[in-house]
Amino acid sequence: MSWIGRSLPRLEDPSLLMGRGRYVADLARGAASVKFVRSPVAAGRILSIDVPDGELVFTAADLDGVKPICPILHRPDYIAVEQPILAKDRVMFCGQALAVVVAEDQGLAEDLAEEVYADIDAEDAIVDMEAALAEGAVAVHAHAPGNVLVEGVLRSPGLDAAFADAAEIVTLDLRSGRQSAMPLEGRGGVAQYDRISGRVTLYASVQMPHMLRTGLADVLQIPEADLRVVAPDVGGGFGQKMSLFPEYVALVWLARKLERDVAWIEDRRENFLASSHSRDQSFHVRGAFAKDGTLLGIDADLKSNVGAFSCYPVTCGVEPLMALAELPGPYKVPEYGVRSRGVTTNTGMMAPYRGVSRPMLTLTMERMMDVAARRLGIDPIEIRRRNLIDSFPHRSPTGLVYDEGSYKEAMDRAVAAIDLTGFRARQKEARAAGRYLGIGFSVFSERTGYGTPAYAARGMNIVPGYEIVSCAMDPSGFVEARIGSSPHGQGLKTALAQLIADELGVEPGKIKVFSGDTDATPYGWGTFASRSMVIAGGACKLAAGKVATRLRSVAAVMMQASEDHIVLEDGLARVTGTNQSLPIPEVARAAYHQSHRFPQSGPGLIENATYDPGGTFSNACHACIVEVDIETGGVKIERFIVAEDAGLLINPMIVDGQIHGGVAQGIANALFEELIYDETGNLLTVSLADYLPPTMAEVPTIEIEHLETVSDATITKAKGVGEGGAIGAPAAIINAMVDALSPFGIEIVRMPATPQYIRKLIREAERDAHG
Amino acid sequence: MKPASFDYIRPGSRAEILAALAAHGDDGKILAGGQSLVAAMNFRLARPEVLIDINGTKDLDYLQPSGDSLAIGALTRHAAFHKPVVDGPLGPLLAKVVRNIAHYPIRQRGTFTGSLAHADPASEWCLVATTLDAEMLIVNAEGERRCRAGDFFKGTFTTAVGAQDLLAEVRLPLLDDGWRSGFYEFSRRAGDFALAMSLAALKLENGRITEARLGVGGVADRAIRLHALENELAGKAPSRELFEDVAASAKAAIKPSEDIHASADYRRDLIRTVVLRALTEAAA
Structure with missing residues (x-):
């Protein structure tokens, strides 16, 4: 009996649902409270900071020996910028x-x-990208005139010919508004000082505890061993909790300086102002099409507003370089030209948010298909079918290798599920009655579970990717898996327990997965980029497989059988073809306490394994039906369908939750x-009444x-599925809205489409119609 | 997100409330449902030195039809209106409107008169009070006075209630059976502040409108009653054409406010739409 593929209720849920989760704020009792004083202006020179006498107030002048945060990309077009822990000399953004x-x-x-x-001697702030890129614009960072911190350029040799040969050229100018990943729990940390050892334990609401420890140690110039970072229960991250923020440096510095426990719990206003932002992007893209709808080439100018600083460790290259590498998405793009820039401004720092650039990339390609279909008189589904990739492995124009997927099949499933033909009839009737219904599709790929080669290719100074798992069966037959991934709401521990259960023949309830504590888990990269099921899962499978080998070896000696004939299932080590068996706990106890009997395998049941895959592509098609109220501009989503291919599903319920x-x-x-x-660079949306x-x-x-679709790209046969929902949905919705409003001939070019x-x-279209 | 420090007192009677207001009114603030005040205090936008909590004075929580009006006490919660509270068209009208006020938990604590005293331009109850010409009873240690809605609202967060006053009771006129009402609100999400809303009440006799009440909220510094358009409606048979004309006139008559969710142009469009939809519902 396999545990894989079952919608096992999450092992994490009972404590969370009963209010027994332990979040950072639950650990703050007894600690002194920390509050940051934040800049009310976006740009200017600090003339002086007056602080009250006799109180615990610190400014940049007090932070001797603390280095700024300065992530590096090894690219000639990257300009590194330093982010001080507390503003020194100048302020760079409001907050x-x-x-x-x-x-x-x-x-x-x-x-x-x-x-x-x-x-503060306030100066004019550079807020939007157009102002930053304007001729003679003030440099946000003096050493980066022109305000471009990273710029990637590619151009395939046949691009000009493709456009010269085109029957139709579609030009799109698309804009995405700036967003917050907005985890339910904001950032926060409790730094505890141990007076005996001098060590600091930082409990922090983060996705990458080991990376945070490295970053803190580097900036504070202390040994990593003097620090322990623990991510307790974390109320969502979505990418916002994977960067080294100045606040955490300040907390550890304060705990060491004051030799006491200190806590900082971010509130929502502060989270909007001072945590990271994303998706402030502007794309100018041209697509060349042949008469039969074949896409001949794409020429793109992509801009991402990266704010005032560069996020550590992934840098401000994360949005622009992802955009550059992945614009072609699920389509065959024979010729590709792209210029992608990260533009610095006096605004909050950009950092990853679930989907990173791909919501806009997918919107671009999916609008491109719909517009080209309309102009060329081809059905929008048919034009996609003609251009979707269908032989694998597929190599993209930027060198990405796509493993087996089901791009056309997923689209067909979505088309059938939403009853496209029936809808068109209903749409016609509704229009006659003055109601505007529309249907939209979005086909996309989701690159997941990529290891060190992908990050090395990006030129990152710190190259994440692998995972190390330590797996042990203890003498009582329970299993302890220690992972470097750091789940924060995904249900990963349940899914990993299902994987391990199949390797070791024990039930998932006997498998304890430990994560998020640098004292208790192997060095690892945390949870981000749809990687943990693939990479930590792969390492778990390998490590558990090695433990299983040990178990079989011990059981073979105990039952005087051949190792090859031992199977582990239902809590038993069985000799195949006989009725001979031993309970696994008995074997486990012997492995530790009677090890002299097993010289071949040696004592204990403890194994480490590492996994570092090249990556795998999930794919999906989203389809939705909307109704637009043309008098208010309001939109109601009537149906939303996701046809998803994430490879082998370890726990389908958890996959569904990720998609939802x-x-x-x-x-x-x-x-x-x-x-x-x-x-002026003042943020207007600082509460949930406005955001x-x-x-x-x-x-x-x-x-x-x-x-x-099962490919050989991963050893678990699972693909990542953490970001697809966020990547595909916007394009499906916008396409449906444009379809609904087609009587007006309206093109939606910005998100959010408020x-x-x-x-x-609509007003402008009506005005044009009436001359 | 913690308030500046304040003193807290909890009077046990109306007399004690008035005494507390007389003593601390200039630096004090009444706490009823607290759904706007406490958030403002947490943002430190409001910094009362003394919070006068009236929740201990249970006899302020009442709904009392008397004569030709419905009297609403200073502690009557929004949730009290979920079901019709009085015979005739007024009860269902209030039940229809209350569903648009924020969310269920907020409606359990927030109060009707608290909304009026707070005078948020997007408050549904301020629109109801303005359109139906409510009468306010304002009391203080010196005595009491009454004022009509038209004189009560002075602008955003500003009313005729002075620092030492308590808005003790609001009276809404009862509507007889000839009245029909319509309400339409547009907001970004369920429960959000209205970007625009309209309340229409029409008295119909023999297929003609004999009397009309028409108001618009969420579009200016206070709710607006459209007297001139009420007169235009009176005496006419309800029709799509008539309502289109009135809605267009409402759009032309109001100079709308602007914010990040609605430009002036957009609010003008919404004014037409909400008025048209409220009137259409009233006549349906």
Whole structure:
């Protein structure tokens, strides 16, 4: 009996659902409260900072020996920038920390923060990319005139010919508003100082505990061994919790300086202001098509607003370089030209957010297909079919290798599930009644589970990718797996337990997975980039397989059988073809306590394994039906279908949950969420009254169909599925809205497509129609 | 996100509330449902030195039809209106409107008169009070006075209630059986503040509108009652054409406010739409 493929209830859930989760704020009791004083202006020179006497208030001047955060990319077009822990000499964005105060409780810390006065000679801020790139624009960083921190350029030799031969050239100018990954739990940390050892333990709401420890040790110039980083229960991350933020450096510094425990728990306003942002992108893309709809080439100018600093460790290259590498997506693009820039401004720092660039890339390609289909008189599904990749392995124009997928099949499944033909009839009737229904599709690939070669190719100074797992069966027959991945809500521990259970023949309830504690787990890269099931899962399978080999060896001696004849299942070590068996706990105990009997395998049942795969592509097609209220500009999503191929499903329920959450964030991207700065660089959206994540009322039932294409790219046969929902949903929604509004001939070119924006397009279309 | 420090008192009677207001009114603030005040305090946008919590004065929580009006006490929660609270068209009208006020948990604590005293331009109850011409009872240690909705709202977060006053009761006129109502609100998400909303009440006799009440909220510094358009409706038979004309006039008559969710142009479009939909529902 296999545990893989079963929708096992999550082992994590009982404690979380009973309110017994332990989040950082639950660990703050007894610690002094830390509050950061933040800049009210986006750009300027710090003339002085007045601090009240006799209180625990610190500024950059106090941080002797603390280095700035400065991630490196080994590319000639990358300009490194230094992010100080507290602003020194200049402020670079509204919300940057100027000082830090410590008081006995949160309220008193906020009182104290109000007594700190910074005299700043404010200067004009560079807020948007057009201003940053304008001729003669002020340099946000003096050593980066032109305000471009990273710039990738590629151009295949036949590109000009492709455009010269084109029957139709589609030009798109698309814009995505800036978003927050907005985890339910903000950032936060509790730094505990141990007076005996001098070590600091930092409990922090993070996705990458080992990386954080390395970063902290480098910046503070202390040995890593003097630090322990623990990620306790973490209330969502979505990429926002994988960077080294100045606040964590300050916390550890304070704990060491004051020799006491200190806690900083971010509030929502602070999270919007000072945590990372994403998706502030502007794409100018041309597509060349032959008369039969064949895509001949793409020429793209892609810009990403990376804000004031570069995120550690993945750098401000993360959005622009992902955009450069993955624009072709699931399509055959014979000729490809691209220029992709990361533009610095006096705004919050860009860092990864679930999907990284691909929501906009998918929107681009999927609008491209719909527009080309309309102009060439080809059915939109048919034009996709003619261009989707269908032989594997497929090599993209940027050298990415796609393993087996089901691009056309997934689209066909979605088309059937949504009843495209029936819908067109219904749409016609509705239009006659003055109602505007539309249907939209979005086909995409999701690159997941990639190891060190992919990151090395990006030129990263710190090259993540592998995972090491330590797996042990203890003398009682229970299993302990220690992983470097750091799940934060995904249910990974359950899925890994299912994998290990199949290797060792024990039930998942006897498998304990430990993560997120640098004292208790092997060095690893945390959880991000849809990697953990593939990579930590692969390492778990390998390590558990090695433990199984040991178990079989011991059992073989105990039952005087050949190792090859021992199978582990249902809690027993059985000799095949006989009725002979031993309970696994008995074998385990013997492996530790009677090891002299097993000279061949040696004592214990402890094994390590490493896995570092090249990567695998999941794929999916999203399809949705919307109704647009043309008088208010409001949109209602009537149906949303996901035909998903994530390879072999370890736990289908968890996969569905990943898709549900991702689609909700895609709906946010398409329709609701936007961080808005005014022209002075002041953030206007600092509460949930103005920054609008969709609620239960705005997220429809999400219907999911699974395909399971198995490739050899991963040893578990599983593909990653953490980001697809967020990647595919915006394009499906926008395509459906454009379809609904086709009587007006409207082209939607920005996200979120808010009611006022849609009304503006309709108003302009009506004005044009009436001359 | 913690408030500046404050003193807290919890009077046990109306007399004690008024005494507390007389003593601390200039630096104090009444805490009823707290759904706007506490958030503002956490942002430190409001910094009362003394919080006068009236939740201990249970006899302020009442709904009392008397004569030709419905009296609503200072502690009556939004949730009290989930079901019709009075015979005749007013009860269902209020039940229809209340569903648009934020979310269920908020409606359990927030109060009707608290909304009026707070005077958020996007408050549904302020629109109801303005459109139906509510009468307010304002009391203080010195005495009491009454004022109509038209004189009560002075602008965003500003009313006729002074620092030492308590808005003790609001009276809404009862509507007889000839009245029909329509309400339409547009907001970004379920429960969000209205970007625009309209309340229409029409008294119909023999296929003609004999009297009309028409208001628009969420579009300016206070709810607006459209007297001139009420007169235009009176005496006419309801029709799509008439309502289109009135909606177009409403759009032309109001200079709308702007914010990040709605430009002036967009709000003008919404004014037409919400008025048209409220009128259409009222006549349906």
